[in-house]
Amino acid sequence: MSIANDITPPSPGPRAEALLQPGHNCWRIEQAERFAVIIDAADYFIAVRQAMLAAKHSIYLIGWDFDARIRLGDGGDGGPVALGDFILWLARRTPSLNIRLLRWDTGAFKAIFRGGTIFSIIRWKLNKQIRLKLDGEHPLAGSHHQKIVVIDDRIAFCGGIDMTLGRWDTRRHLDDDPQRVGPNGEKLKPWHDATSAFDGPLARAMGDLARQRWRAATGEVLTPETATHDCWPAALRPNFHNIRLAIARTIPKMPDRKPVAEIEQIYLDLIARAKKWIYAESQYFASRRVAQAIAKRLAERDGPEIVILNPVSAEGWIEPIAMDSARARLVEALRRIDHQGRFRLYHPLTKGGNEIYVHAKITIVDGVYLRLGSSNFNNRSLRLDTECDVILPAHEADNQDGELHFMPLLHDLLAEHFDRTADEIAALFAQCGSLIGTIETLREAATGRSLTPYQLPDLGGVKEWLADNEILDPEGPDEIFEPLSRRSLFKGWRWPAFRRR
Incomplete structure (x- = not known):
């Protein structure tokens, strides 16, 4: 992976409250050699x-x-x-x-x-x-x-x-x-x-x-x-040496076990903390809570750009009904809020135009925060399934090395998706200064692999009802048995003032 970088990521500043808080949005903070x-x-x-x-x-x-x-x-x-x-x-x-x-x-x-x-x-x-x-x-x-x-x-x-x-x-x-x-x-x-x-x-x-x-x-x-022997392959x-990072978990509610929603909280905290941009790869985009957090940032006058990569359609026979339908409803709602064009959802394609299935679960924020693990942007990952992620902060947990940032990883991922080199991506990003602008410039010039924008499908009445009521993607074990009259994909959604008018 290239380490070329022409953009200095924004620093949270010495007085900024630390992102990682064990017991709140992570389990433990430890050092990796x-x-x-x-x-x-x-x-x-x-x-x-x-x-x-x-x-x-x-x-x-x-x-x-x-x-x-x-x-x-x-x-x-x-x-x-x-x-x-x-x-x-x-x-x-x-x-x-x-x-x-x-x-x-x-x-x-x-x-x-x-x-x-x-x-x-x-x-x-x-x-x-x-x-x-x-x-x-x-x-x-x-x-x-x-x-x-x-x-x-x-x-x-x-x-x-x-x-x-x-x-x-x-x-x-x-x-x-x-x-x-x-x-x-x-x-x-x-x-x-x-x-x-x-x-x-x-x-x-x-x-x-x-x-x-x-x-x-x-x-x-x-x-x-x-053991004390070395197992490193x-x-x-x-990519990094001697850094401190955190482990975050999802543990669902059980009769004899307290639930843990550290991953959900770290998602919400990362979205709230973003200054310039958020880049995410996820198998799904169906979480109401994540979409709410994104909507809040899109309603701001000077909020961050938000780019999410998804597969064209979820894998399996039942997942497309649940996840794809919920994605369509959430994207539709976010586009109504996104008056400044700061939200994009893309799919990666091969040189021949065939789908590349996205199973990666990566989030990079401003080049200074990295989250990688098993969890997706869906309700199951945040409340119902067991999950494990790791979170790297560039300026926290004693990571004060000015060279520690995650811009090279962003360049490397975009280089893969556009069949370019990481150095080419870094130079274009530095020139453009915008994540969405960089991607759109690459799309216009693409001759190999590329990203294609998500297109809203026409949802039938049944699919729309399934999505709105979270039938196949409940927020937790209790919600499985919650009456349909109390369910809604937009439950608790506070529309921005300009939208309510």
Whole structure:
């Protein structure tokens, strides 16, 4: 990733109140000796494979889904390529190693019958070093959605990439990549995703989080590791060194467990704090609370530009009805408020004009705040599912190095979406001085990959009713059973004064 940058990000100033507040919008603030942003699964699978090769004592794989059939990066280390075989090989190779896999229970029932998955599970069960458990510690209709890997408490990965079918892609997002195929040779669509890697005390904290989740799902109490060896993958170049950052969570309300909505609060605080611009990539845009916070900023005379990247349509058979319909209603409302044209929603396309599915969950604010994790801009992520994000502040938590900012990451992401170099993006951004202006200039000149504006669809009466009543994307476990007369996508929405008139 290029580190060229011609714009000095705005500083919150020495008297500004700190963003990160444990117990309010984050869980813990810890130091990472090394931190890397990993874009797209081709690079992630290689990095996580190399890190697991260094494991001596424990590996936690905490995820929404695992598919034993996927190819886990380029081998060359003597081990099998497929994830299921590789995990078994690791256990046999290192007798002191314990591997624990925790995945969402509801999704597992269908996954068991995929290809040879059942045979991989049987082989794992026969090895005492491997433990596969299903996470059912969630409300009705909720899911375990975290995507965490922790190795010996020495390195951790946290983001949006699942080790499952359909996630692998390179940053080129070719229209017809011969390597982007399923186990049976079926062609898979282009896929954009992101995660992070870090070590130091922050990795140990993520180990604590993994053990907490394991205990919640299984009842088993595990102790931290005391290893001192280095697990950092040779293929991964850190973006930052010796920085402090935070972990934020969503834990839904349960009969014996207090809810945690740190991620929702950090979203609202980031939106409120933005001075110049907000850039976000999310699988969904369906959260009423996030849209309310955006509406408040759009109503200001000198508020920030806000750019969100979404897939053209949500994946699955029921998600488009819920998420796409809610997105249309929220965007329609925001456009009525956005008199200065500061809000944009785009979709990334390949050179051939095909959709690149956005599964990344990244937020960058003014180049001085970065959030990356498993959560999306939807109600489930903020109240109903279990989620985990990391937040990096450039000027807080003892991060006072003037060189620490996230403009290079923004340049790098836009370079990927427009088939340009990061240096070209940095120069154009410096010249233009506007996030939306930079994107629109790139769109006009695009000859390869590009971003296309979101077009409001015509919603039928049923879809509009489903969206307005949040039938398939409730805000929490209690709202699932809330009477329809009390539901509304715009519940609590305070329209700006000029709109009410």
